[in-house]
Amino acid sequence: MAAVDDALDALKGVGARRAMRLPVSAPFHTPLMGPASDVMAEAFDDVAWSSPQFPLVSNVDGAVLTSPEAIRSSLVRQVTAPVLWTQCMSTLRSLGCDHFLECGPGSVLSGLSKRIDKTVPCRSIETQAALEAEI
Incomplete structure (x- = not known):
């Protein structure tokens, strides 16, 4: 946790208007989850993927996912990528949700x-x- 405190101090020192510790159990959706993403990708090699029965929307980029390959790739990427929920909602609305x-x-x-x-x-x-x- 000292590294987090150091980072917060450094950000405030260079003029960040707001820097705060988030109450999360792990650094989900950040590059710090790279090792977990690698483990997930390897585990997915053993999964028999099927085509979805309805479109899925990726929280990585708001794209519509219709193939097993796209779903697998998006699930692996979401571990280390920020959630783009605004884009997801926009896509869902455009689909009639x-x-x-x-x-x-x-x-x-x-x-x-x-x-x-x-x-x-x-x-x-x-x-x-x-x-x-x-x-």
Whole structure:
């Protein structure tokens, strides 16, 4: 953690308006996750990939993914790349999505979505029962 404190001090020293420690358990979506990305890529070599039944949108660049190769590549890249959620939402809207459900624990993406486009209903769903009630 000393390195993080040193980096924060250095950024403030060169005039950064805001530099803060983020409360995360690991440096997800940064180049520091390179070794994990390599392990994931190797593990994916043993996966039998199928074509998706519906388009997927990459959080790396907001692109529509329709092939197994593109999905595999995007999943590996997302470990070390920042999440471009604004681009994802734009792509989803262009595909006709008019309601978003965030499935799983937490509501980070729902919160971001509400700030990006207040016109689109967005809910966080944490349980199977809640998902079934929603759809």
